[in-house]
Amino acid sequence: MRALLLGLLLLLPLRPAAAAPAAAALAERMLAEAQAEAGSRDCETPADALARILCQGRIRVGVRGNYPGFGLAQPAALGEARSGYEVDLARAIAGKLGVGLTLVGVTPGNRIALLLEDRVDLLIATMGHTRLRDGEVRFVRPHYYRSQTVVVGDRRLKLPDWDAVRGRTVCVTLGAADTPTLSKHGARLLIFDSPQQMLDALRLDICTLAMHDDTFFATSFADRAFNARFEVKLGISDLPWGMATAQDDRLAALLDQVSIAWHAEGRFLDAARRNHIGTEFLEEARLVWRDPACLDPAGAARPDCLAAPVDTAIRPTRFAPRVEAVEDWIEARTGIDLNLPMLKSEAAYGMFLRGIGYSLVLVGGALAATLGFSLLFGAALCARGGALRLPVRAATTLLQCSPLVLLLFFAYAVASTLLPYTAGVALVLAILMVGIYNASYASHAIAEAHAALAARRPGGRVPFRRAVRAASVQLMSFLVNATKGSAIASMIGVPELLNALTDVTSFTSERVMTYSVLLGFYALLVMLVVWLTRLAQRRLDRAPPTAAEGGALA
Amino acid sequence: MIEILPEFLPRFLAGVAVNLQIAALSLLLGLLLGGPLALLLAAGRWAALPAGGVVAALRAAPSFVVMFFLLNVLPKEVALGGLRIPLGGLTAVVLAQAVYAVAYVADNGVVALRAQRAGDAATAVLFLPGLARAFFVLVMASATAAAVGTPEAVFVTLRAAERLPSLGDRVQLFLLVMLFFTVLLRSGFAAVTLLRHRLERRLAEDAALAT
Structure with a gap:
């Protein structure tokens, strides 16, 4: 079977372009009919775009001006010459129709609008064929790239x-x-x-x-x-690129046939080679459209030989209409153009919720880790034996003096080599490093409080709990710091809210409101932790020292 | 690892210069905006109330998130007369760090102002070593600029580490950089302590002369 297929593939380029004459003949017939009609009818009211182009003797084609290899416009000072594969195709189409050519520079942002506003007749502008765009314009098929x-x-x-x-x-x-x-x-x-x-x-x-x-x-x-x-x-x-017209009319149908013929004849391929762009797809397409099996008896393309458009449609959330209603209501009353993309599509909403969840776990974990490591390192730094105290002092000093970002990536470098690196692993690493970093400061505060209390006590013995209580203000401030710094975890791939909303921004293109929501969320989180630490501090200040803390100091 | 050092070291030192630049600019903004806030906080109750609110909000703002917010919200450039000034990642980093610096200057400035009014020069003068300490904290915090592609020291280190083949090499590089920052910061803090002691000594001498 494999040998048979190989043989077929080897033979294919040697076969005559059997499909090409049929498709080309159909295109010629369609064009001749349109030209005859344009010659016989009143050109003041052309029936469609093709008739108008033939009547006016000019086609307006939208092309890119800044896409190397496909559509490049040189500066006006140099004569505004345009070059590239798509520009060559536009010239070839104008030649085929026997009309003059007006090239119009378009961008991804305005190309469809210009076509729908009838400021161009045809787009050949690096435009991918998607199901979403199928609802707006008519793509010429087979695709040209x-x-x-x-x-x-x-x-x-x-x-x-x-x-x-x-x-x-x-x-x-x-x-x-x-x-x-x-x-x-x-x-x-x-x-x-x-x-x-x-x-x-x-x-x-x-x-x-x-x-x-x-x-x-x-x-x-x-x-x-x-x-x-x-x-x-x-x-x-893979994204097929298509020329596009505004309507499903004779111009589009004619270009369908021209495309089949040009694929089979290798004209697309030649144009691509002249512009030094990749030809893999065009070589495949030439084989496909040289095969008569891909054409019906009239010479038109069979649907199963055509590449399908890509489905990039964003599914809206079930409450998207209500979100839009609220946005409109606010805009009508305040003039503020509110846009909440994270609530309007299922993909963005999923990322948003996941991001909030990760952020809450991250902050909770960072607080617990800061507290836990502070006590652990603090106890070691308050120990009488130098064997424990000195290495912990050296380690915490090194940690204090290293940027948190560097510590995170240090941990990431080790973990990603030893473990399968997942979002969960990234989260645990971030919690540990944010905790250890802040604890390295807080533990020194505990040790300093311990030393200060010991200096004032006969015998120099101070219960550890007493030192912790004395350093509680600093401890609380490092808990707040841990909350403020937790978003840095996004740098090692924790999918918390900053990462989630950056991802949402990348495909929804909305930035101002998205990042305002992010800032508001983290600011509220910090304020909540500040409030909780103050509450804890007040309780600690009110409570008398326990016996385990050594009672009141003399 | 040793073979990358000739290429890495000049880039790294240029990166450290960027860290110092970010810290200096942020502290300058901190002084320009935090100074007036400190004056308001030290003034009467009606002036202190709104100023206190502003400082509390600045204290609560996480610099890293603020940096991303500014990066995405600020225009790409501003026009001043005929001059077009680009606003990129560096601007966002400086402004984000300035949020901390403004709150720090306001908090410490008000303590210094009150001490000065109470005739406690020894406490008031501690504002200066406090500023130096804040500068070194800002140098460390400026490493977050790596997240927005600013070529500071940690950014340069991360790029170099990505290209090292073995974990051992990467660990060595990270430890080397951590050691560098430790020496830089400890030296900085030692200088701050020295400055503080000198100021305290001079004040004590002035007080002795006055009596």
């Missing part, structure tokens, strides 16, 4: 699988659809407004990895220095 989301990083970095991205900084662009995959594996995201900024950050070592379409990285990899330093580490989600 396909991209894959890839993660790029330094060649020296070992990244065998997705689990290895946990705790690493990954640069992404705002609104990237695939960031939930990174979040799921515990990566820390740095979000940039434009792909170029993201690429600069990767080059400057600001992030360990960067994630974007492989087509975007193609030009960078053509650069020898970039290629020597970086490589593709991981890949996800």
Whole structure:
């Protein structure tokens, strides 16, 4: 069976482009009909976009201006020349229709709006075909290109699988659809407004990895220095790219047939080679569309040979309409454009709740660990024997003088080598390190209180509990510090609220309200801990010393 | 591990300079904003009440979260006349650390002001070594800038550690950097203690001369 398939694959390129003439013939027929109609009818009221283009003798095509290899516009001073694979396709389409070409620069943010506002007739602008966009525009099929989301990083970095991205900084662009995959594996995201900024950050070592379409990285990899330093580490989600028209009309149908013919004839492939972009998809597509089995008797594409659009639709929460109603109500009354994306989609809401849960466990754990280690280290520092006291003093001094971030990554480096590194392991590590760090300060306060009390007591013996009570103000302040510092745990991949909301931001594009919610949550948490510690302090101050604490000091 | 040191050390020292820069700028902002707050706190009840509220809010704000908030909320650049000033990660870090610095200066400043008014110069003058201590605390805290890609010392260390092949090498590098910070901080605190003792001695001498 395998030999038969191999034989078939070897024979395929040698077969004549049997499908091409049928598809091309159909395209010619459709075009000839439209041209005849345009010649015979009143051009002041064209029947559709194709008729209007033929009547006016010009097609307006939206293309990118800053996407190397696909659509690049040189500065106005140099004559505003445009180049790239998509620009070549636009020229070829205008040539096929026998009309002039107007190239219009578009961006991912405005391209669909420009098409729907009838300011362009056709988009060839690095636009992925998704089910969500299917509801807005008509995609020409077969697709003219396909991209894959890839993660790029330094060649020296070992990244065998997705689990290895946990705790690493990954640069992404705002609104990237695939960031939930990174979040799921515990990566820390740095979000940039434009792909170029993201690429600069990767080059400057600001992030360990960067994630974007492989087509975007193609030009960078053509650069020898970039290629020597970086490589593709991981890949996800194939995304077919389609030309798009505003309506499902004759222009779209004609371009469907033209696309089939150009795939079969290798014209897409030639254009890609001329622009030095990847051709893997186009080579596959050429084999597919040279096969007559992919066409019906009329020469149109059979649906099972066409690539399906990608489903990136975000499922709303069941209470999303009520959230939107509240947002509208607030905007109508206050003028404040409130936007709460973390409550409106199931994915974002899930991350939000999970983040809150992790943050609460993290803060609770950090408080318990700070208290526990403070007493433990404090007892060691108050011990009479130097064998215990001196090493603990040296260790706590080293801990006090090291930035918490460094301690967290030290623990992370050890744990990720010895254990399968999961969110749970990251959480436990963070709790331990935040606790140990703050306890290293608090334990010294206990030891100092112990020494001060001992100096005032005959015989110098002071019960440990007495020293703890004397140092309780400092102890409470380090408990508050532990709460304030707990969010640093996000750096080693703990999916607490900061990480969760950064992930939400990366695919919803909303930042101001999302980070305001985050700040409010942590500020409230700190205030709660401050209130609880004050309460505990007041009780401690009121209670008389017990016998175990050695009674009242003389 | 030793083979990376020639490449690592200059970058690391440049990173330490960034830490010092962040701490200095934050403390400067702390003095500019915390000073007036301290004056308000030391003034009458009606001035102290709102100032106290502001200081309490600043004290409760977790700097690390504030840094992310500012990074995402601040505009990418501001225009001052014809000059365009970019606001990046470094600005967010400095402002976030300044939140702590403002609260610290206000808290300690009011103690110093009250002591000065009560004629207790010895306590009032402790404000100066307190500032120096806050500077070193800010140097340590500025390491959180690594989270937003600011190339300070810990950031440089983490990037270098990622490329080391073995756990042993990474542990050695981390311990080396921890040792560096320990020496830096202990030296700093020793200098603060020295400064404090000198100030106390000078005050005692002045008091003796006055009597």
